[in-house]
Amino acid sequence: MKFTVLHSDTNTKARTGIISTGHGSIETPVFMPVGTAGTVKAVHQRELIEDLHAQIILGNTYHLYLRPGTDILHQAGGLHKFINWNRPILTDSGGYQVYSLAAMRKLTREGALFSSHIDGSKHLFTPEKVVDIQRIIGADIIMALDECTPYPCDHGQALKSLNLTHDWLGRGFDHFIHTKPLYDHEQSFFPIVQGSVYQDLRAKSALEVSGYPADGFAIGGLSVGEPPEIMYEIVKSVTEILPVEKPRYLMGVGTPVNLLESIALGIDMFDCVMPTRNGRNGMLFTRNGIMNMRNNKWKDDFSPIDPESNCFADTWYSKAYLRHLIISGEILGAQIASLHNLSFYLWLMGEARKFIKAGTFDIWKKGMVEKLNTRL
Amino acid sequence: MKFTVLHSDTNTKARTGIISTGHGSIETPVFMPVGTAGTVKAVHQRELIEDLHAQIILGNTYHLYLRPGTDILHQAGGLHKFINWNRPILTDSGGYQVYSLAAMRKLTREGALFSSHIDGSKHLFTPEKVVDIQRIIGADIIMALDECTPYPCDHGQALKSLNLTHDWLGRGFDHFIHTKPLYDHEQSFFPIVQGSVYQDLRAKSALEVSGYPADGFAIGGLSVGEPPEIMYEIVKSVTEILPVEKPRYLMGVGTPVNLLESIALGIDMFDCVMPTRNGRNGMLFTRNGIMNMRNNKWKDDFSPIDPESNCFADTWYSKAYLRHLIISGEILGAQIASLHNLSFYLWLMGEARKFIKAGTFDIWKKGMVEKLNTRL
Numbered sequence: 001m002k003f004t005v006l007h008s009d010t011n012t013k014a015r016t017g018i019i020s021t022g023h024g025s026i027e028t029p030v031f032m033p034v035g036t037a038g039t040v041k042a043v044h045q046r047e048l049i050e051d052l053h054a055q056i057i058l059g060n061t062y063h064l065y066l067r068p069g070t071d072i073l074h075q076a077g078g079l080h081k082f083i084n085w086n087r088p089i090l091t092d093s094g095g096y097q098v099y100s101l102a103a104m105r106k107l108t109r110e111g112a113l114f115s116s117h118i119d120g121s122k123h124l125f126t127p128e129k130v131v132d133i134q135r136i137i138g139a140d141i142i143m144a145l146d147e148c149t150p151y152p153c154d155h156g157q158a159l160k161s162l163n164l165t166h167d168w169l170g171r172g173f174d175h176f177i178h179t180k181p182l183y184d185h186e187q188s189f190f191p192i193v194q195g196s197v198y199q200d201l202r203a204k205s206a207l208e209v210s211g212y213p214a215d216g217f218a219i220g221g222l223s224v225g226e227p228p229e230i231m232y233e234i235v236k237s238v239t240e241i242l243p244v245e246k247p248r249y250l251m252g253v254g255t256p257v258n259l260l261e262s263i264a265l266g267i268d269m270f271d272c273v274m275p276t277r278n279g280r281n282g283m284l285f286t287r288n289g290i291m292n293m294r295n296n297k298w299k300d301d302f303s304p305i306d307p308e309s310n311c312f313a314d315t316w317y318s319k320a321y322l323r324h325l326i327i328s329g330e331i332l333g334a335q336i337a338s339l340h341n342l343s344f345y346l347w348l349m350g351e352a353r354k355f356i357k358a359g360t361f362d363i364w365k366k367g368m369v370e371k372l373n374t375r376l
Numbered sequence: 377m378k379f380t381v382l383h384s385d386t387n388t389k390a391r392t393g394i395i396s397t398g399h400g401s402i403e404t405p406v407f408m409p410v411g412t413a414g415t416v417k418a419v420h421q422r423e424l425i426e427d428l429h430a431q432i433i434l435g436n437t438y439h440l441y442l443r444p445g446t447d448i449l450h451q452a453g454g455l456h457k458f459i460n461w462n463r464p465i466l467t468d469s470g471g472y473q474v475y476s477l478a479a480m481r482k483l484t485r486e487g488a489l490f491s492s493h494i495d496g497s498k499h500l501f502t503p504e505k506v507v508d509i510q511r512i513i514g515a516d517i518i519m520a521l522d523e524c525t526p527y528p529c530d531h532g533q534a535l536k537s538l539n540l541t542h543d544w545l546g547r548g549f550d551h552f553i554h555t556k557p558l559y560d561h562e563q564s565f566f567p568i569v570q571g572s573v574y575q576d577l578r579a580k581s582a583l584e585v586s587g588y589p590a591d592g593f594a595i596g597g598l599s600v601g602e603p604p605e606i607m608y609e610i611v612k613s614v615t616e617i618l619p620v621e622k623p624r625y626l627m628g629v630g631t632p633v634n635l636l637e638s639i640a641l642g643i644d645m646f647d648c649v650m651p652t653r654n655g656r657n658g659m660l661f662t663r664n665g666i667m668n669m670r671n672n673k674w675k676d677d678f679s680p681i682d683p684e685s686n687c688f689a690d691t692w693y694s695k696a697y698l699r700h701l702i703i704s705g706e707i708l709g710a711q712i713a714s715l716h717n718l719s720f721y722l723w724l725m726g727e728a729r730k731f732i733k734a735g736t737f738d739i740w741k742k743g744m745v746e747k748l749n750t751r752l
Contacts, residue, residue, distance in 0.1 A: 043708070075678070302452055
């Protein structure tokens with residue numbers, strides 16, 4: 001994997017770049033639609049390519065490990081082939097879902113023991129095993145096993161957790177460099193910075209992970225309930241330490257405003273379920289603000305969902321029709337809202353890249369942030 | 377509306393034809409995907425046009441009346457505009473859903489009083505009112521209010537019900553000819569033959585409805601639990617009476633085999649929720665038989681869903697992937713299975729038209745029926 005910084009903003013720490021992978025290039029800053037169990041929910045792969053122009057999607061190791069399972073994925077020749085997706089894929093380590101979804105979990109130095117939320121079966125994720133699983137999945141970018149601290153979390157607990165995360169990182173990286181990809185493309189391994197909301201722990205972690213000769217670095221454990229100002233402070237302090245020549249991935253973040261503010265702090269990559277999950281619930285992010293499609297005010301608004309959008313769904317269907325579908329619990333409502341929100345997120349990243357190149361990112365961002373927070 | 381019979385099969389009563397409507401022509405025999413509440417579930421309108429080449433879709437008056445309601449549909453300029461669908465639409469009268477879905481229903485000579493399954497609100501459907509509602513919806517073909525008898529149903533009950541249906545037909549037709557379309561296209565009104573499984577009642581009903589100067593005629597009250605042989609006998613006896621120069625619509629039917637057998641008996645139009653509903657549950661109809669995608673045997677079958685299909689979903693995705701999506705309850709599974717089944721149904725109708733024209737429909741049908749019943 002190769003990362004090239006193309007333009008660095010003079011007024012902020014924003015930059016544009018290109019990540020080259022075995023499945024093609026990614027222009028950064030980039031938003032990665034979440035394809036949980038091998039599918040970006042309610043969106044066809046053809047739509048991801050032809051309508052959304054998604055450059056990379058994310059898969060969740062926890063979900064893929066449980067279903068369809070590593071046997072099937074291995075026989076298929078990896079996730080790319082299984083889901084027929086020839087562009088880059090990033091997988092998380094599964095750690096986050098173990099904490100948030102599993103019926104039972106127990107952390108030891110060895111790893112994370114958990115019960116499947118599907119059938120209660122017991123499984124152990126170790127730093128080595130999640131590398132093996134991600135070798136089988138075959139994502140272009142794979143993640144270290146970490147512990148994601150909850151918010152709030154006291155300093156002692158955060159330090160203890162961070163030590164475990166760093167211990168696991170060492171084992172995971174060691175296993176990564178002593179194993180090989182199973183398919184005909186390269187894989188990159190990203191360490192993850194943790195440390196909760198504590199500047200000293202985050203600095204310690206950023207220094208620690210920067211010591212690894214990795215292709216990129218992630219920041220985890222944010223957007224878990226802390227105020228956004230604290231998140232931005234932490235991101236700022238971490239990106240000041242992480243190597244400038246490597247991509248920085250802020251995991252699980254966030255709202256459109258979160259994305260723009262974090263780009264200004266030097267983040268290159270994002271993923272979040274928000275555009276798809278909130279979309280399914282009828283919440284639309286637009287360039288003019290947030291629309292709750294369940295709101296009565298849309299019931300007789302027969303104008304297109306987003307007349308300025310390039311995505312077919314935004315001009316094919318009206319606000320009133322989408323409201324009807326969402327209110328009626330129709331699957332097509334989830335399909336349209338997911339397409340709209342992803343289209344908007346990807347458009348916003350494209351605009352950010354454009355304004356960084358033009359040198360006017362900070363002015364543009366200020367105007368956008370004001371609009372994006374509006375409730376329509 | 378104009379109907380032209382193009383080819384009449386010499387060995388069966390099958391025929392091909394063209395129905396001309398204000399929203400374009402329909403080649404018959406035709407299958408109409410069911411677009412319940414203004415959406416063919418899990419399928420984009422763009423896919424209906426570009427991938428499935430659907431000629432006409434069906435809407436349910438009961439559902440559309442309750443949500444989004446006639447006010448919204450009227451303001452939108454009718455259902456075509458509301459859902460952005462420029463091809464023909466047929467709406468049922470709502471009677472069937474009153475019997476099958478409503479929380480409470482009470483039939484009188486006046487009409488059908490019922491409680492909404494959504495919010496319990498009380499409504500009255502009269503033969504006149506369902507014409508008014510269908511004027512507001514604006515479908516190209518609209519249906520008379522009828523009573524659909526359950527199976528089994530004794531002769532006395534069936535006769536009593538039939539008399540009510542005929543009484544309602546008179547009132548509905550009278551109201552239809554004394555009202556005008558609300559939008560800039562013509563509407564046609566189809567009477568419905570009832571009479572349960574009794575040949576004498578069906579003959580009486582077929583004669584009665586044939587007396588109306590309608591553009592086409594429907595057969596209702598079948599595929600409600602009676603053995604298929606009885607259904608075919610009834611269809612046969614009714615199509616012998618209905619005017620040969622008008623299209624015949626067999627409501628709510630059925631399996632691919634039901635369609636082919638009924639085409640041989642002179643049916644021109646079909647609708648059924650089976651391809652979409654069964655698809656969402658993981659049942660696929662194919663040219664080689666029926667596949668239950670939940671079956672373990674597909675878990676490592678990485679071949680395309682249907683390599684011979686022209687629909688992108690059938691070649692884009694594998695059987696193993698679709699099985700994974702269905703097992704995991706992923707929306708994309710419902711999307712793919714619905715596309716596949718509708719694509720197959722529409723392909724089957726196209727093949728039927730082709731073989732009728734070629735004069736080899738009966739031989740082709742015999743071979744297909746054997747394969748279609750296979751469990752793969």
